Amino acid sequence: MSDTARLHLAIALDGAGWHPAAWREPHARPSELFTAGYWADLVRTAQDALADLVTIEDTFALQSSRFEGPDERTDQVRGRLDAELVAARLAPVTRGIGLVPVVTVTHTEPFHVSKALATLDHTSRGRAGWQVRVSAGASQAELFGRREFPSFAPPIDLDDPAIAPHVRETFEEAADAVEVVRRLWDSWEDDAEIRDVATSRFIDRDKVHHVDFEGAQFSVRGPSITPRPPQGQPVVTVLAHSTIPYELAAQAADVVFVTPHDDEGARQTLAEVRDAEVRVGRSGLPLQVWADLVVVLDTPEESGADRKARLDAATGEPWFTDAVVVAGSASVVADQIAAWHQLGYAGVRLRPATLPDDLTLVARDLAPELRRRGLTRPAYDADSLRGLLGLPTDVPNRYATAR
Amino acid sequence: MTTRKQIILGAYLGGVNHQTLWGLPESGSQIDFSSFEHTARTAERGKFDFFFLAEGLALRERGGKIFDQDIIGRPDTFTVLASLAAVTEHLGLAGTINATFNEPYELARQLASLDHLSGGRAAWNIVTSFDAFTGQNFRRGGFLDRSQRYERAAESLALVRELWDSWADDEVVADKASGQFVRSGDVGAFWHSGPQFDVRGRFTVPRSPQGQPVILQAGVSPQGRDFAAASSDAIFSPFTHLPEAKQYYADIKRRAVAFGRAPQDVKLLPSGSFVLGDTESEAQEKAIWVREQQVTPQTARVLLELVWNRDLSDLDPDGPLPSIEPDVAAPAFIQGRARLESDLQVWADRLRAVAAEKKLSAREVVIDQFTRAEFVGTAQQVADQIDEFVQDDGSDGFIVGSHLVPTGLDEFVDKVVPLLQERGSLRADYTGTTLRDNLGLPVPARVREPARV
Numbered sequence: 001m002s003d004t005a006r007l008h009l010a011i012a013l014d015g016a017g018w019h020p021a022a023w024r025e026p027h028a029r030p031s032e033l034f035t036a037g038y039w040a041d042l043v044r045t046a047q048d049a050l051a052d053l054v055t056i057e058d059t060f061a062l063q064s065s066r067f068e069g070p071d072e073r074t075d076q077v078r079g080r081l082d083a084e085l086v087a088a089r090l091a092p093v094t095r096g097i098g099l100v101p102v103v104t105v106t107h108t109e110p111f112h113v114s115k116a117l118a119t120l121d122h123t124s125r126g127r128a129g130w131q132v133r134v135s136a137g138a139s140q141a142e143l144f145g146r147r148e149f150p151s152f153a154p155p156i157d158l159d160d161p162a163i164a165p166h167v168r169e170t171f172e173e174a175a176d177a178v179e180v181v182r183r184l185w186d187s188w189e190d191d192a193e194i195r196d197v198a199t200s201r202f203i204d205r206d207k208v209h210h211v212d213f214e215g216a217q218f219s220v221r222g223p224s225i226t227p228r229p230p231q232g233q234p235v236v237t238v239l240a241h242s243t244i245p246y247e248l249a250a251q252a253a254d255v256v257f258v259t260p261h262d263d264e265g266a267r268q269t270l271a272e273v274r275d276a277e278v279r280v281g282r283s284g285l286p287l288q289v290w291a292d293l294v295v296v297l298d299t300p301e302e303s304g305a306d307r308k309a310r311l312d313a314a315t316g317e318p319w320f321t322d323a324v325v326v327a328g329s330a331s332v333v334a335d336q337i338a339a340w341h342q343l344g345y346a347g348v349r350l351r352p353a354t355l356p357d358d359l360t361l362v363a364r365d366l367a368p369e370l371r372r373r374g375l376t377r378p379a380y381d382a383d384s385l386r387g388l389l390g391l392p393t394d395v396p397n398r399y400a401t402a403r
Numbered sequence: 404m405t406t407r408k409q410i411i412l413g414a415y416l417g418g419v420n421h422q423t424l425w426g427l428p429e430s431g432s433q434i435d436f437s438s439f440e441h442t443a444r445t446a447e448r449g450k451f452d453f454f455f456l457a458e459g460l461a462l463r464e465r466g467g468k469i470f471d472q473d474i475i476g477r478p479d480t481f482t483v484l485a486s487l488a489a490v491t492e493h494l495g496l497a498g499t500i501n502a503t504f505n506e507p508y509e510l511a512r513q514l515a516s517l518d519h520l521s522g523g524r525a526a527w528n529i530v531t532s533f534d535a536f537t538g539q540n541f542r543r544g545g546f547l548d549r550s551q552r553y554e555r556a557a558e559s560l561a562l563v564r565e566l567w568d569s570w571a572d573d574e575v576v577a578d579k580a581s582g583q584f585v586r587s588g589d590v591g592a593f594w595h596s597g598p599q600f601d602v603r604g605r606f607t608v609p610r611s612p613q614g615q616p617v618i619l620q621a622g623v624s625p626q627g628r629d630f631a632a633a634s635s636d637a638i639f640s641p642f643t644h645l646p647e648a649k650q651y652y653a654d655i656k657r658r659a660v661a662f663g664r665a666p667q668d669v670k671l672l673p674s675g676s677f678v679l680g681d682t683e684s685e686a687q688e689k690a691i692w693v694r695e696q697q698v699t700p701q702t703a704r705v706l707l708e709l710v711w712n713r714d715l716s717d718l719d720p721d722g723p724l725p726s727i728e729p730d731v732a733a734p735a736f737i738q739g740r741a742r743l744e745s746d747l748q749v750w751a752d753r754l755r756a757v758a759a760e761k762k763l764s765a766r767e768v769v770i771d772q773f774t775r776a777e778f779v780g781t782a783q784q785v786a787d788q789i790d791e792f793v794q795d796d797g798s799d800g801f802i803v804g805s806h807l808v809p810t811g812l813d814e815f816v817d818k819v820v821p822l823l824q825e826r827g828s829l830r831a832d833y834t835g836t837t838l839r840d841n842l843g844l845p846v847p848a849r850v851r852e853p854a855r856v
Contacts, residue, residue, distance in 0.1 A: 023577065023584060030577035030584065034609055036488065036520045060508065062591055062605035070605045072588030079575065079591070079609045082516035088485035089520040092436070109504065111460070111540045112479070119479035123436040123486035143508045145602035188476070197426040200701050205471040208462065221539035223462055223469070227434050227476045314582070 007337070007375040008290065008347030008389060009367065010100075010257075011046040013039070014057035015077040017354035018294050018321065020065075021314035023077050025354050034081055036089050043094050045359050049367035050377060052388045053098030055131050055237070055257075055349065058083035060104060060140050067153045069139040075315075084116050091124035096380030098388060100129035100237060105177035106170060107135055107144045113177065114184035114224055121229030126384035129235035132178055132253065136170045158244075169216075171244045176215040178236060178252035183211035185233055186397045187223035209399040231386050232395035239292070241322060246276035254391055255288045257349050259323040266291065266340050288389065290347035291340050292323040295333060296354075297361035304328045311353065323351060330365035338375060407828045410793045411637075411670055411800025411842060413497065414446035415455045417808050419463070421473050421702045422676065422775055424693070424806045431809045433474050436486060438809035443487045446494055449816035450830050452841050453495025453526060454487065455802055456480050460504055461537040463739035465705060466714060470739075472701055481513050488521035495838035497526035497619060502559040503552070504532065504541045507600060510559070511566035514616045515608040523612030523837030528619040528639075531556045536738045551599075553626055558599040560618065560634055567615050568849045569593045569606040613839050614846045619672075622655075632658035636844050637670040640798055643776035648673065648797035670842060674802040677778040677785055679814055690779040693806050694770050703766040706773050709737045710750050720766035724751075724758050778803075782818035789819070790828050 016023035016030055023030040032038040039056075046054045063078050064071045083101035090099060099120065103113050113130075121128035135141070141149040150166055158164045192207035211222035238249040239257040249256035256273060260266035273289050296304040296311075304327035312318045319325070326333050337348050350366075352358030370376045382388045386395075416439060417423035424430060431438050443454045458480050463470040480498035487496055496517065500510060510527075518525035531552040532538075535545025547555055569591045576583045591606040621639040622631030631638045632655050640655075642648035656666040678693055680686030698706070700720040708715050713730045729747040730736075744750035758768045778785040789801060805811020823829035835841045 024579040024582060026579075028579070030579065031575065034519045034575075036522070060512075060607070062607050070589075074585050074588055074590075075582045076584055078585045079570070080607050081519055082513050082608075085481060085485040085513060085516045085520060088482045089488050091486050092440070092489040107506070108509065109541050112505070115479040116482050119482035122434055122478060123482060125436070139604055143602055143604040144506050145600055146506070193476070195425055200426075200699055201471045202425055202474055203469070203471050203476075205469045208469050208475075218542040219539070219544075220541070225460060225462060225475075225477055226479060 006377060006390065007341045007370065008052045008288070009049065009370065009376055010053045010055060010290065010347060010349040011049065011051045011359060011362065012055045012057065012292070012349050012351040013042055013046075013355070014351070015063075015080065015355075017358065018351040019296075019311045019319055019353040020076045021311045022354040024314055025357060027357050028354065029356075030077065033077065034079065039086050040090055040093050042355060042359060043090050043097060043099075045356060045363050047094060047097045049359075049363035050371070050380065051097060051367070052347070053100045053129055053235075053385060056083040056086050056099070056101045058102035058104070059133065060107065060135055060143055061137065068137045068151060084120065087128070088120055088123060091120065091127070094124075096127075098127050098129050098235065098385035099124055100131055100235065102131040102133045104133045104135050105174045107140065107146070110177045110180035110218065111184065111220055111224070114181040115226040117181070117234050118185055118224065118226040118229040121231055121234045122226075126230040126386075128229065128231065129237060129385055130181075131237045131239065132174060132248070133239070134170050134174045136167060167244060171248050173215070173217045175248055175251050176213070176217065180211065180213045180215075180218075180220045182233060182236075183213060183398070184220070184222055184224040185229055186399055187211050188226075188228040189397050189400045190228055190232070193227065207400070228397070231384050231393070232397065233386075235385050235389060235391065243272070243276065246273050247280050249273070250277040250282050250287055251280045253287060254285075255290055255347070255389070257290050257292050259292045260340075261324045263339065263343070266343055266345070270344050285391065288346035289344070290349050291345050292349045292351060293333070293337070294321060294323050294325040294351045294353055295358055295362065295366070296325065296327040297333065297358055297366060298329045299357070299361065308353070325353070330361070330369040333366055334369045334373060337370065338373060341375060407826065408793055408799070409830065409843070410789065410823060410828050411672060412446075412449070412451040412829070413453045413455045413672060413674075413800070413802035414442060414451050414812055415457065415674060415802050415804035416442045417804050417806060417811070418457060418477050419459055419474055421697050421706070421773070422806055423474050423808055424696050425474050426696070427807060429810060430807060433808060434476060434478060436483070439478075439483050439487060440490050441809040442812055443491050443494055445812045445816050447491050449812075449820040450824075450833060451494060452800070453497045453524075453838060454491075455497045455528070456483060456499065458499040458501065458530075459739065460501060460532070461540055461739045463737065464536075465708065465737050472705065481517060484525070485517055485520055488517070488524065493524075493833040493836075493841070495524045495526050495617065495841065496521055497528055497617070499528040499530055502529050502531050502556045503547050504537070504543075507559050507562040508566065508602065508606075511563040511606065512608055514563070515567055515611045518611035518613050518616045519608070523839070525611070525613065526617035526619055526838055529556055529560055529635075530621070534739075536735070553630055555599050557630055557634070558597050562595050562597075562600050562602070564615060564850075565593055565595055566606045567610065568851060570608070570610045572610050572614070572849060575609050610849065613837050614849065617838050617842065617844065628655060628658055631655065632664075632669060633662040635669060636842070637672055637799075639802070640671045640673040642797075643673045643675055645792060645795060645797045648792070649795065652796050652798060668844065670799040672800050672802050673776065673798050674804070675776040675778055676804055676806060677815055677819070679780070679782055679785060679818060681781065683780050683784060686780050686784075690777065694774055697806065698766060698770045698773065700766060703769040705737065706769050707765060709740060709742065710747060710754060712736045712747055718765060721764050724755055724765050724768060782822060786819050786822035786826070790823060790826060793828070
């Protein structure tokens with residue numbers, strides 16, 4: 001099976017798992033969520049599953065059961081560490097697997113984001129990626145006190161003149177931020193550092209470039225202070241649920257995570273993403289579309305469905321989220337994954353309902369099942385995340401080629 | 404038994420300046436993680452208190468062109484420190500982070516995260532910038548007036564500390580049986596309204612192992628001294644000659660006491676490089692050689708251009724200083740490099756006075772004035788110099804580094820550290836788990852203003 005046809009596997013890490021009651025499970029380690037050892041164990045298990053990458057969830061907002069603004073609940077996980085720094089802490093103690101933290105772009109400086117991810121790529125030796133995320137809500141704007149955002153809640157009506165321009169602008173700004181980050185990654189050519197003792201030149205200044213970006217929300221001159229990352233361009237991903245974010249992904253990302261709920265939805269979503277690519281005039285490789293699945297796997301003692309029911313009972317209500325929740329045996333889940341792969345999905349991002357249990361089950365049962373079917377790779381066989389994903393590993397530098 | 408003052412040691416990794424000799428065959432990468440890892444592990448082997456990383460947020464330029472003769476390029480400070488947390492166990496991880504081009508919410512979050520991820524080893528060297536040149540890389544541009552920089556730094560630090568204190572120490576209950584994860588429904592709530600920041604909401608990071616990561620600062624002006632004495636745990640002292648150093652030391656400790664702190668709650672740390680030899684004369688010869696490598700004729704010209712603020716390409720560095728006066732009115736000819744003296748005429752006149760007094764050429768003046776303080780001698784002599792300086796209250800320790808990256812520190816750790824340990828001036832092993840423990844600093848009690856949301 002060729003690289004392009006191979007199915008990619010990501011594990012989405014967040015707190016004690018994606019189910020709100022996950023932290024109360026017998027194997028859960030809720031008092032260790034803010035320690036490096038907990039995260040290192042999780043990523044090593046994902047490595048055992050030969051996952052291409054882990055994503056590490058993040059946002060500036062404290063977790064809440066509400067769409068916008070904090071709640072007063074004390075019965076769910078609250079608090080998180082900066083995901084990019086968690087990834088950096090894991091870089092020296094992991095091998096093979098890609099590290100893809102969420103880094104938000106609305107209230108942050110593209111210059112800092114760019115050098116942080118470039119440095120993660122240096123310290124992980126070419127395994128860095130980025131999940132781009134916006135912060136559209138009013139309560140996050142108040143954390144910074146620099147901008148006032150309107151309050152809104154789903155369903156988001158893009159015809160509502162009080163909301164639509166704000167949402168559009170937030171995503172346009174995100175596209176600008178990714179553009180700046182990418183330009184800064186290229187602002188040093190790979191061979192800019194020459195150390196020419198004879199002429200006393202550490203760099204060839206003709207190979208270090210201002211990026212001179214001017215956009216509606218910011219201007220950035222550059223160059224980066226950080227030399228070009230080993231991958232040239234670390235992998236950029238976006239989680240997207242609707243047209244505007246699909247367009248952001250089509251414009252700016254290598255991989256888009258989407259959330260279809262059934263086969264019909266999976267076909268439709270894929271078509272919508274491809275339409276978005278046409279609309280934004282994407283050139284180069286098509287976007288890799290990966291489907292998000294929450295997994296609740298069978299254990300020898302308890303079926304996935306029973307586990308899901310038990311978790312729901314602990315919170316007192318059935319749990320729904322943006323992605324489909326799949327409960328069952330490794331073989332049943334593999335069937336669904338294989339079917340979506342047939343439709344044209346390049347990968348899946350599994351969100352373990354509970355940590356470490358469902359991740360352990362992915363590594364022990366589901367990942368081997370996918371390998372047995374020849375869907376996923378038998379071993380880490382590339383020395384960069386781009387290489388694992390079948391993306392070109394020798395990325396042309398926009399400034400070198402323009403010269 | 405007499406108890407000797409324990410020497411605090413920090414290790415800096417040489418980078419963006421003329422002090423680091425990039426042209427030596429044994430000099431290594433300035434960006435590969437292995438260079439940082441080697442230096443940090445070496446420092447930990449020498450029982451150092453912390454590893455220190457400087458920062459500069461724009462590549463330097465000369466006459467509008469990117470500077471090419473010194474090392475340029477460096478990593479993101481937070482990211483490297485978080486990665487170093489994985490390969491060290493006791494070493495403090497100190498980074499310079501700019502309070503002008505970072506917002507307090509994000510800073511507090513990153514520093515508290517680093518503190519959690521390192522088990523209590525994070526430190527912040529707070530600096531500000533009012534530099535419009537650097538501002539071109541950021542959303543807000545060079546928005547800050549020079550006169551406001553202490554105000555911005557002070558309010559930024561105060562707000563960051565409020566955020567660090569927004570979670571109680573025992574806030575995370577995580578009791579599976581009862582189903583209670585956090586103690587309070589308004590966990591992390593904060594509200595701050597001041598001239599620089601007007602913010603509110605919930606902070607996401609639980610109180611970190613040190614409670615408050617360690618704060619480092621530099622401060623020489625009376626305003627800077629007060630700010631540092633009132634609010635920092637350690638201060639970079641610029642004084643490395645004992646008489647001025649003792650005065651500065653006494654002054655800062657006095658100011659700290661006036662702010663209601665114990666004198667030992669604020670540490671003074673000058674930085675210095677070292678050159679070791681088997682004999683004193685060998686060390687002296689090597690030190691001269693190092694200085695000549697650092698200040699090449701070309702480097703001498705550029706450093707004088709910083710003072711004269713004009714193109715001195717035609718200057719003969721072995722001749723006298725420029726006879727022309729500094730161009731004080733022109734935009735900065737050298738961008739992105741701090742001026743050590745804001746009045747260029749005063750600075751130039753001082754260099755001229757030094758040249759006349761010591762009968763030095765232009766290049767020799769640069770060597771005399773721009774060379775970092777250094778310890779030169781045999782290991783025994785350097786150990787003596789360091790120990791005596793500290794025991795005489797010139798400082799509480801030093802931040803040391805080498806002209807050679809990344810292996811320059813090895814020699815210091817192999818030869819000087821054992822001598823300091825023999826004298827009982829440096830720990831034989833780490834005694835605490837956090838940086839605060841190792842520095843002998845108290846954990847600040849949580850200060851909680853009632854949330855007014």
